[in-house]
Amino acid sequence: MNSHIYAVLHDVESMIVKTWRKRLSFRIACVLIAVVIVLAILGPHIAPYPRQGMGIDIDRSRALKPPSLEHILGTDSLGRDVLSRILFALNRAIISCIVVIAVSLILGIFIGSYAAIGSKIFEILISYFTELLLALPSVLLASLLSILMGGGYWSILIALIMTWFPWYSRIAYLQARSLRDLDFVKLPIYYGLSRWYVIQKHIAPNIVAPMLIEALSDTGSVVLEISTITFLFGIGVKSIEEPDLGMMIAYSLRDITVAPWTFLAPSATLALIAISFTLFSEMIYEEYHPVLKKRWWLWF
Amino acid sequence: MVLAIQSRELYIGYEVEESATLWVVEKLGIEVEHKTTFCLIGESGCGKSTIGNAIAGLLPPYARTRGQLVIFDKIVIDRDKRFFNGVRGKIVVKIPQDPASSLNPFMTIGKQLSLAIKHHYPNLSEKDVVNKAVELLEEVRLDKAVFNLYPHQLSGGMKQRAAIALALVPEPKIVVADEPTSALDAYLRFAMSTLLKNLQKEWELTLIFITHDISVARYVCDKIAVIYAGRVVELGKAYEVLESPRHPYTELLLESVPRRLSRKRLADIPGMPPHPGKYPPGCKFHTRCPYVFDRCRYEEPLLIFLNSRAVRCWKYYGYSA
Numbered sequence: 297m298n299s300h301i302y303a304v305l306h307d308v309e310s311m312i313v314k315t316w317r318k319r320l321s322f323r324i325a326c327v328l329i330a331v332v333i334v335l336a337i338l339g340p341h342i343a344p345y346p347r348q349g350m351g352i353d354i355d356r357s358r359a360l361k362p363p364s365l366e367h368i369l370g371t372d373s374l375g376r377d378v379l380s381r382i383l384f385a386l387n388r389a390i391i392s393c394i395v396v397i398a399v400s401l402i403l404g405i406f407i408g409s410y411a412a413i414g415s416k417i418f419e420i421l422i423s424y425f426t427e428l429l430l431a432l433p434s435v436l437l438a439s440l441l442s443i444l445m446g447g448g449y450w451s452i453l454i455a456l457i458m459t460w461f462p463w464y465s466r467i468a469y470l471q472a473r474s475l476r477d478l479d480f481v482k483l484p485i486y487y488g489l490s491r492w493y494v495i496q497k498h499i500a501p502n503i504v505a506p507m508l509i510e511a512l513s514d515t516g517s518v519v520l521e522i523s524t525i526t527f528l529f530g531i532g533v534k535s536i537e538e539p540d541l542g543m544m545i546a547y548s549l550r551d552i553t554v555a556p557w558t559f560l561a562p563s564a565t566l567a568l569i570a571i572s573f574t575l576f577s578e579m580i581y582e583e584y585h586p587v588l589k590k591r592w593w594l595w596f
Numbered sequence: 597m598v599l600a601i602q603s604r605e606l607y608i609g610y611e612v613e614e615s616a617t618l619w620v621v622e623k624l625g626i627e628v629e630h631k632t633t634f635c636l637i638g639e640s641g642c643g644k645s646t647i648g649n650a651i652a653g654l655l656p657p658y659a660r661t662r663g664q665l666v667i668f669d670k671i672v673i674d675r676d677k678r679f680f681n682g683v684r685g686k687i688v689v690k691i692p693q694d695p696a697s698s699l700n701p702f703m704t705i706g707k708q709l710s711l712a713i714k715h716h717y718p719n720l721s722e723k724d725v726v727n728k729a730v731e732l733l734e735e736v737r738l739d740k741a742v743f744n745l746y747p748h749q750l751s752g753g754m755k756q757r758a759a760i761a762l763a764l765v766p767e768p769k770i771v772v773a774d775e776p777t778s779a780l781d782a783y784l785r786f787a788m789s790t791l792l793k794n795l796q797k798e799w800e801l802t803l804i805f806i807t808h809d810i811s812v813a814r815y816v817c818d819k820i821a822v823i824y825a826g827r828v829v830e831l832g833k834a835y836e837v838l839e840s841p842r843h844p845y846t847e848l849l850l851e852s853v854p855r856r857l858s859r860k861r862l863a864d865i866p867g868m869p870p871h872p873g874k875y876p877p878g879c880k881f882h883t884r885c886p887y888v889f890d891r892c893r894y895e896e897p898l899l900i901f902l903n904s905r906a907v908r909c910w911k912y913y914g915y916s917a
C-alpha cells in the first residue's frame with residue numbers, strides 16, 4: 297500500500313516540478329496557493345481579534361472604520377475587524393472545499409471505474425446520469441439540492457459533492473475504459489476475482505495521479521461556488537455572525553459607497569484564490585493536456 | 597497417450613452487431629497430446645489468437661461458439677455454452693502477446709507474484725509466499741533483484757519472463773503462449789523459445805505455441821497446424837510439415853522465409869488473406885493458389901489424411917489413401 301501511495305505522489309510531484317521549471321506564472325500560482333493554504337490553516341490562531349472574527353463580539357460604535365494600524369483592513373457595519381473575519385472565513389472555505397473535493401474524488405474514482413468494468417447496464421445508466429448532472433448549471437443545481445436538504449452548512453457540502461463527483465466519475469470512467477482492455481485488468485475479472493478487488497488493486501492506483509492534479513485544479517472553482525451560493529441565496533449560513541466570504545461580500549454591498557474596504561477586502565481574497573488555482577490548472581493543462589476543455593468557462 | 601485438448605467441429609465468432617456474428621474460426625478439429633508442444637502458425641488475422649483464447653477460456657462475452665472443445669475429459673465449450681470454472685486460470689493459463697499489458701505498472705513484480713500466489717494458495721505463510729515467488733523468478737531465469745522492481749524498470753524480455761512466472765503460479769498443465777516472441781529481437785527470441793521449451797520439459801506442460809515465425813516453430817514444436825482463413829489447412833509433425841509441405845499455402849509460406857545457404861529468390865504470396873465474413877466460396881485459398889482448378893472454386897475440400905498428417909486441399913483427393 298505504501299508503495300502505491302509513494303508512486304502516485306511521485307507522479308503528481310513530477311508533473312508539478314516539470315511545469316514549475318518551465319513557467320513563471322505557474323511558480324507565482326504555486327506560491328499564492330501556498331500562502332492561501334498557510335493563512336487558512338493558521339488563520340484562526342493569528343487573527344488579531346478572534347472573537348470579532350467568529351462574529352461573537354459585535355460593537356456598533358466602531359462600525360465602518362477605515363483601515364488603520366488598529367484594524368489593518370478596517371471594520372465592517374457591525375464593528376468587526378475585517379482582517380480577522382477574512383482569516384476565519386478562509387479557514388472555513390478551504391476546509392469545506394477540501395471535504396467536497398476529497399469525497400467527490402473518491403466517489404468519482406470508484407463509481408467511474410465500476411462503470412467501466414461493471415455490467416453494461418450500469419455503465420449506460422452511469423454515463424447518462426453523469427451527462428445529465430453535467431448538463432445542468434452546477435451552482436443552481438447545488439443551491440436547489442441544498443434547499444431541499446434543509447439549507448444547513450452540511451447540505452451545501454453534500455449538494456456540491458453531488459454536482460462535482462460526476463466530473464471525476466467521468467474522468468475515471470474514461471481512464472478506466474482504456475485500462476479495461478489490458479490483461480492485468482481483464483484477466484482477473486475473467487478468473488472470477490471481484491470487481492472491487494480489481495478496482496482497488498489495479499485500476500485506482502493507475503488513474504489516481506492525474507485525477508489528483510485535476511482535483512487540485514478544481515479547488516478554486518469549488519471555493520468560488522460555495523461563495524456564490526452563500527452570496528446569492530445565503531443558504532448554509534445560519535446567521536450573519538458566521539464568517540463566510542460570500543456572505544461578507546453580500547452584506548458589504550450595502551455599505552459599498554461609504555466603506556468600500558468592507559467590500560474590496562473579501563472580494564480580493566476570493567479573486568486571489570480563484571485566480572491562483574485557475575492559473576495553476578491552466579498551466580498544468582497546457583503542459584499535459586493541451587486539448588482539454590478549459591474549466592473556467594463553466595463559471596459563466 | 598492422454599489427450600490434453602480436443603476440439604470437434606469448433607466454430608468461433610464474434611457478435612459484431614445485434615444478432616450478426618462474424619465467424620472467425622470454422623470447422624476446427626485438433627487433438628493435442630498431453631506433454632507435447634503444439635504450434636499454430638499462419639498469417640496475421642487468420643484467427644490464431646482467437647483459437648488460443650478459446651482454449652484458455654478467455655473469449656470475450658460477446659464471442660459465439662459452436663461445436664465442442666474438450667480439455668482433459670472436461671467439456672469446456674459445448675455449442676454456445678462455455679464452462680471454464682476450475683479450468684481457466686488453473687489448468688490452462690495464457691502467456692499474453694504483449695507482456696507490458698499483463699503487468700500492473702503500479703506494483704512491483706514481487707508484489708504481483710505474491711498476490712497471485714496468495715490467491716491460489718491461501719494457506720501459505722508470508723515467508724513461504726516470498727520464497728515461492730523468488731523460486732518462480734529463478735525458474736524463468738530472472739535475477740532475485742527483479743522482485744523489488746516495477747515493470748517499467750524491466751526490459752521487454754524481462755517483462756515477458758515476469759509474465760511467464762506469473763502464469764506459472766497455479767502450476768498449470770496447459771500453457772497457451774500467444775506470440776511470446778513477437779515483441780523481442782532475434783537473439784532474445786531464441787532465448788525465450790529455449791526457456792519455454794525447457795519449461796515445457798521440466799514442468800511436463802502441454803504448450804500451445806502461437807506464432808507466425810516459422811524458424812521459431814521449427815525449433816520449439818512437436819506438431820504443427822497451419823491455419824488459413826480460420827481453418828486448419830495442414831496438420832502434422834513439425835519437421836515433416838516444414839521439410840516437405842503438402843498444402844500449396846504452406847509451400848508458399850515456407851518459400852517466403854529466408855533460409856541459410858540458399859540463394860533462391862524469396863517468394864511472396866500474391867494477394868491478401870481474406871477477412872472473416874468475406875471468406876470466398878469453395879477452397880478459401882483459391883484466390884491466391886497457383887494450382888487452382890475448377891473444383892476448388894465451388895466446393896470446400898475436406899481435411900484429407902495422408903499417413904501421419906492431414907491436408908485440406910483437393911489436389912490430394914484420392915491421392916494415397
Ligand SMILES: Nc1ncnc2c1ncn2[C@@H]1O[C@H](COP(=O)(O)OP(=O)(O)OP(=O)(O)O)[C@@H](O)[C@H]1O
Pocket residue numbers: 610620639640641642643644645646647656808871872
Ligand atoms: N474481440 C474481437 N471482436 C471482434 N472481432 C475480433 C476480436 N478479436 C479478433 N477479431 C477478429 O478476428 C480475426 C482474427 O483475429 P485474431 O486476433 O485471432 O488474429 P491472429 O491470427 O491472432 O492475428 P495476429 O497474428 O495479428 O495476432 C480478425 O480479423 C479480427 O478482426
Ligand code: SF4
Pocket residue numbers: 843844845879880881882883885886887888889892897908909910911
Ligand atoms: S483446394 Fe485447390 S485452391 Fe485450394 S489449396 Fe488446394 S489446389 Fe489450391
Ligand SMILES: [Mg+2]
Pocket residue numbers: 644645646693774775
Ligand atoms: Mg494474435
